[in-house]
Amino acid sequence: MRLPADWFVRRWKSWVVLSAMTLAPGPALAQTVTPEQVTPEQVTAALSKLEQQAEAVVADGGVPALAIGVVHDDEVVYLKGFGLREVGKPEAVDADTVFQIASLSKPVSSTVVAALLSEGLVSWDSRIVDLDPAFRLADPYPTSQLTIRDLFAHRSGLPGTAGDDLEDIGYDRTEILRRLRFVAPSSSFRAGYSYSNFGLTEGAVAAAKSTGKAWEDVAEEKLYRPLDMTSTSSRHADFVKHANRAALHVKIGGAWAAKVQRQPDAQAPAGGISSTVRDLVQWVRLELGNGVYGGKTLIAADALDQTHVPLMTRGSNPVTGGASFYGLGWNVEFGRHGLSWGHAGAFSVGARSLVTLFPKQKLGIVILVNAFPTGVPEGLSDSFADLVFDGRVDKDWVKSWNTVFDGLFGPAVAAAKATYATPPSPATPALPNGAYAGRYSNDFVGDAVVSGAENGLVLQVGPDGARSYPLTHFDRDLFLAFPNPEMPDMPSAVRFAIGPDGKASAVTIESLDENHLGTLRRADR
Template identity: 55%
Template sequence: MNSKIHRFVAQRWLLPLLGLLLVTPTTLAAPAREVTPTRLAAALSELDRLATQAVNTGGVPGLSIAVVHDDKVIYLKGFGVREAGQPGAVTPDTVFQIASMSKPMASTVVAAIVSSGAATWDDPAIKHDSGFQLKDSWATREVTLRDLFAHRSGLPGDAGDDLDIVGYSRDEILRRLRYVEPASSLRASYAYSNFGMTEGGVAAARAIGKTWENAAAELLYRPLGMTATSSRFEDYAATENRALLHVGKVGAWKASFTRQPDAQSPAGGVSSTARDLAQWMRLQLGGGMLGDKRIVGADALAETHLPHIAKGRNPATGLTAFYGLGWNVDYDEQGRVFWGHAGAFSLGARTYVSLLPAENLGIIVLSNAFPTGVPEALAANFYDLALNGKLSRDWIPFWNALYQGLYDSFGAAGAVYATPPAQPSSSLPLSAYAGTYYNEYFGNVLVAPENGHLVLRLGPQQRPFPLRHFDRDLFTYLPDPELPAALAGVTFLVGPDRRAQSVVLGNLADDGRGSFTRVSAHP
């Protein structure tokens, strides 16, 4: 679900950047600081109050927050509980799954690889991962690490996500991207792609002969002293002081699901703490330095913060926003640049990082619930007070409404199936639909009668999904258990022999990935 969350934008960087090209570095004067000690103290006090209020009013079960300024951690605190209804308190050392906030961490790892000389941002992915293919042979030869980290590879945004849901391995998902019809030409448009970025990370790690998980640990987590941070789910699951995922609504959160994101680890598989992530923020704002120690090359890291492609409108400012390499790059009405990224699992995680490099200031907010806009709202309130000394609006209702709308949209397509027809046409005998169906992207799907109804089985473990008859040759199923309103249609196309010849799964893309042809009858 991560790919549906990020639709931001910004264009106002062009004139400021053009101005910088017309002067020499010696003519540039450092802008006056807008964040004064008085404003910063007031902003931190209000941040503390609002975070406490968000937890006490049931806005989220738990929060963990870090703020850094001028290379110092100036705020570090946990609020609420790790699991709703249980006594374990969230602390700065509570481990959260950070979802897509993993992406700017991944680009930091690749920047370390680039600064070592083992790769460049403009290396084709196939230089380091010779087996990688896209459907277009020219794009296969040309797509670079930069393209994959900027979401401009031409892949549709959801490519691979559907395979991940039913249990395909990372290697197999990346192999099957060769069967996906491109959504656009290479570098022509932005499409947020978890598995495009995953390929970029895997290819870069192969340039130094390592797995992604080992590269991240050796090049970033250990040098920064991030002892509680991992790119492996098993490490999160083995930690006692971990925040569980929650879904529901304000005041009624429930820890119902587990999200195992190893297949897309570079794009969404990091687990970490506010304490650890504060060190990573210091590294970003320090241009690759942590204190007096160089961790990542300045030039390679700086590439990640530059705007590479326009991506839409920022919902808070209405301005065009950009994507860099693993970072959202936004400009506000005053021309200030912010580097940021949200993370979300619809199974129950919300995270947010925002850095203001001109003020050497950054904030991270981790929460254990979805849907909620609390992380962005707390950051927006903090920056309002730190920069302007007052709030421009009440940000919590704004961001909560945005994420609730997003959550509601997941099930909107299934609304047509919420109420069956009053007088549905009868189906054929269930044996007419039973059989094995196939396409090269998804592989086999099995349809079989079980206990008087049809069951659809998907993925390498043949995960079962019960089918409910809707009308004639149309059935429905629930692809995502955390979205009970998101029913999808399963349409069988019947031949003259009154047997289904193919089946279309309505929740999959209409570019051919959702259409399957019968390859055998079920015994």
């Protein structure tokens, strides 16, 4: 078993969203009355205790750093950073530190599309075939009827990981979106919920085509610039220009380390925004103001309202038990403190993010973290809500959310490593290198080249062989690659099928086979 480059995030999405949030009734919730309004005094008292909790989390090594922003009644009432931008270096995180916010990009991008609706350029029900005629799904009927709404609600039928694998091996956005036509649907059109980075990306890109401009320019023009979000961008190149930016951290040997970078431009609308808590609270003000910012209507209320309508069920929150749904780039939840809108983000190479809004109380919190895996954002957000609404926290929410992450990933990782920990004894020798060497191809992955090297075989995949992996022999025609940058000891199988001529006729690359498209046929006969 091999874990692909963003396996942690994919597993988190599918497990937290689909399995733990089952469609069966969730735990019974206490019937409490949530106040329509909260007072400034309630928020101030909660912030004092939240700050103590955030300081303790960083001091105890729970995360290297985090930043928090809070809005109440259209006022920014809290902005602060804690910890270090990069472990081992002295620079501290503050309210102006730029983080990669991963899938928190989705509700931000939904707001950008709402701005286009507000100007009458598109509607949520604009068909993709009219905006971007080149885009195709696997089947003609969904292709002809697919809308922006379908893609932002994750109900197109695309499997959740479709395209992520192509991004891993170096394909750009245009090529990834073109190749989605080769992916078989995981459900009937509009019948199933499957969280898809590149599905939502296509929805945003298609909407932007109504302006004749690139998505990145549209996001800046319609949202970042009007809200004076000067440190926010949908381009990775802008992120790395900032001196005050947070590095990504993963656990190595039980300690946080900054080892890997993540360039998410291919899926910019779904996961490629970088920002600060100072900037994001301005967006929160716009959302809680129902399109009004600084006393002016920037986005029509009905365009924004549609993003918060629950469209697809997500079952029950695995920790709090709240009933959860998906709107258009937003989670819509009915929990112990009433209605909330939110979204989380994560990069398995070291980023976490979260926004939670209580629209009736005009209250919102943004938390950015430079580490993964961790449940700290959810834990702090749930603690803050309890402090505001109840005046106390009766549960260690950080511990509860960390347990979810630890219980999900630890056993799975151990099992994956154990699969190929020890070769068979005795192992069957491999055929000569020449039996495996050659070019293999399919429509989805493109070309893969296996060549002989001084120390064995090398597999190259991606555009112009962008990714190169040495192969380690395991048993007869089974080899192992180690393509996961944040987990260099995690093996992935590469299996050859031998034809009657004694040469490999096909190769199956496990890391690219999640949607059954990882088998490539020999193409150099």
